[in-house]
Amino acid sequence: MERVLSVSQLGKSFKNDKVLSDISFDVHKGEIMAILGPNGAGKSTTIRNIMGILYPDEGEINFHNHKGKEIPRHRIGYLPEERGLYKNVKVMDILLYFAELKDYPKEKARKRALEYLKKFDLEGKDKVSVEELSKGMGQKVQFIGSIIHEPDLLILDEPFSGLDPVSQELFKQEIKELAAKGTAILLSSHQMNLVEQMCDRLFLIHRGRKVIYGSMDEVKTEYANFKCTIHGQNNISELEKVPEVTRVEQNGDISILYLTQDVRVSTWIKSLPDTLDIQELSVDRISLHEIFIDIATDRNIAEEAGVQHA
Known part of the structure; x- marks a missing residue:
């Protein structure tokens, strides 16, 4: 090019x-x-x-x-x-x-x-x-x-x-x-x-x-880890115990599980506990907006990328 x-x-x-x-x-x-x-x-x-x-x-x-x-x-x-x-x-x-x-x-x-x-x-x-x-x-x-x-x-x-x-x-x-x-x-x-x-x-x-x-x-691929959005009445403490989940955000009956970088999504979904209330479930990568926020607020992506902090 x-x-x-x-x-x-x-x-x-x-x-x-x-x-x-x-x-x-x-x-x-x-x-x-x-x-x-x-x-x-x-x-x-x-x-x-x-x-x-x-x-x-x-x-x-x-x-x-x-x-x-x-x-x-x-x-x-x-x-x-x-x-x-x-x-x-x-x-x-x-x-x-x-x-x-x-x-x-x-x-x-x-x-x-x-x-x-x-x-x-x-x-x-x-x-x-x-x-x-x-x-x-x-x-x-x-x-x-x-x-x-x-x-x-x-x-x-x-x-x-x-x-x-x-x-x-x-x-x-x-x-x-x-x-x-x-x-x-x-x-x-x-x-x-x-x-x-x-x-x-x-x-x-x-x-x-x-x-x-x-x-x-x-x-x-490098920075946008997968996240899983679950609609249902679930206890956040139970979601935090799910393997390969780095953090959980919850708003009412919507829970967002942020997954580790090396997760195999097809295998991970099968490992979800049967006790979870799942009305809807979707898995996608975090958005560029979320990557930008991580950088702007000096969260983990910025540190992994080697930003020099004052």
């Missing part, structure tokens, strides 16, 4: 505060790569280094075999977390302005803008001032501005923030379509359910250091 972006041993400090240490990952053509982490983990600093807003103290960034200040950033699209459009400018003018900043042909940009405005349910809004748009409409316009020039790499920082479910689905489908056409996408989001549905690989950062890096399947 063709590598579009390579971040190698990135390090960055502000005064005496080391905010990034030995950050390394790749983004390939046609893939959606997630960069995740709690607030303050170093995600935005990493993105700003890639965009040339900041420059690293250590390591290097390579984009299509260009490094540092030589990177052709007009081939990169960027949707920042901090949204901002000129309020008194018409929608078409702002989109053409974004295209001009990226050295993209004006008439080609105009055609693409009209196509995307129609696709995003903004047909006829090209002559409307930005200040007349709703917040959601404004986010759509800014998203169009980030892709108007057909970038090779698209960086999306919290693209779903503040969107209603319909607009979220629209963004999700468009991001998938862009990847299918070959765009390399680096996505940062706190909405783990969407990340889990969309992304091919992920890089999870905590306190400026790598914690998890790999494909979604690899991460699930």
Whole structure:
């Protein structure tokens, strides 16, 4: 798979505060790569280094075999977390302005803008001032501005923030379509359910250091132990005695049993006591959301992954 972006041993400090240490990952053509982490983990600093807003103290960034200040950033699209459009400018003018900043042909940009405005349910809004748009409409316009020039790499920082479910689905489908056409996408989001549905690989950062890096399947296999959900009236003390259960959470008649990593599910189910009240039973792996919470709260996964604690 063709590598579009390579971040190698990135390090960055502000005064005496080391905010990034030995950050390394790749983004390939046609893939959606997630960069995740709690607030303050170093995600935005990493993105700003890639965009040339900041420059690293250590390591290097390579984009299509260009490094540092030589990177052709007009081939990169960027949707920042901090949204901002000129309020008194018409929608078409702002989109053409974004295209001009990226050295993209004006008439080609105009055609693409009209196509995307129609696709995003903004047909006829090209002559409307930005200040007349709703917040959601404004986010759509800014998203169009980030892709108007057909970038090779698209960086999306919290693209779903503040969107209603319909607009979220629209963004999700468009991001998938862009990847299918070959765009390399680096996505940062706190909405783990969407990340889990969309992304091919992920890089999870905590306190400026790598914690998890790999494909979604690899991460699930290594870190997402199985859990068993039982509906029925059961005593938690009895559930805690079941072999290969690390902990039990209970809410009313719903009990969740978290299992050891090496459990053989088919064998384990047969070992459940006959005395249990089982109205419904399901077994699945813990979600990416739960893995994220483990990392953010310094629970066992973070420790197993070798996070350096202060």
